[in-house]
Amino acid sequence: MILLDGNKLSAKIRSEIAARVGEYCGNTIRPPHLAAVLVGDNPASQAYVRNKIKACEEVGFTSTLIKKDASITQSQLLELIHELNASEDLDGYIVQLPLPRHIDEEEVNLAIDPSKDVDGFHPNNFGRMALGMSSFLPATPMGIMMMLERYDIQTEGKHCVVLGRSNIVGTPIALLMSKKTKPGNATVTIAHSRTHHLPELLRSAQIIIAALGIPHFVKADMVSPGTVIIDVGINKIEDPANAKGYRLVGDVDFDNVKDKCAAITPVPGGVGPMTITALLENTWRAFRQKF
């Protein structure tokens, strides 16, 4: 079994990005600059944004954290988005989701300048991705593709079952895996909450990408020997033995599944760090489109 180590691979790719920054930027060219907009005080969002900012520092990017109170109005947030779009100093930015209930996420997403949309959620980028044109890819699917490529996982002609159809993970990774690319060229089935006979379907898969958000959903008896498993899920479960009272687990019952697999990502330390590394790559690309 190959452990698809997202921490190790991310460290390698981030050192490559840092080297590029060192070579390219000097006295005349400023470093790439990413901003993150954080609205409210959702602890998970705070942690994600903290990790993104830390990663920027690691590779020599400039980063700006813009914190706004949960009471921000739709028009105030849109005004901020317009300012970020206009800023010459900024290459890309993300608006950390979820946003408070009174904010229309769709309107916010549509207001983001596609050339700064390093999360790849704007329809311009998503549509370009669907058409196989160059675009900013959503960070989690992009991180998965980078991982498959770097570990030289063969995907061509394989049956890939994607569990989940969200706009940020399930749908885009299913699209990317089905494209005529390497990695890619897989035969993809998207499964979701209404899918019948899921265990049988999963047993027919040679690649499983699990993105449902249900702890330990994929059990050993749903997996055929030799399957490649990408576990996207990040779920908190109670754990009195842990000082925090909880621990993070994936959507796959890792301990009981791992020995049946050809390769598997751990949680934490699999797709999570690759997502942030993909965001750094997108920011680098946004920067290079300007300089």
Ligand code: NAD
């Ligand atoms: P989501 O809630 O938007 O979507 C979940 C999907 O799972 C839905 O499409 C739903 O149809 C499907 N689903 C729900 N129950 C099901 C069932 N019983 N059988 C089959 N399908 C079922 O979730 P999301 O935003 O795509 O995130 C999924 C998981 O991935 C979460 O745990 C989230 O925290 C994690 N995540 C991780 C990263 C990362 O960087 N590692 C990034 C994004 C999301």
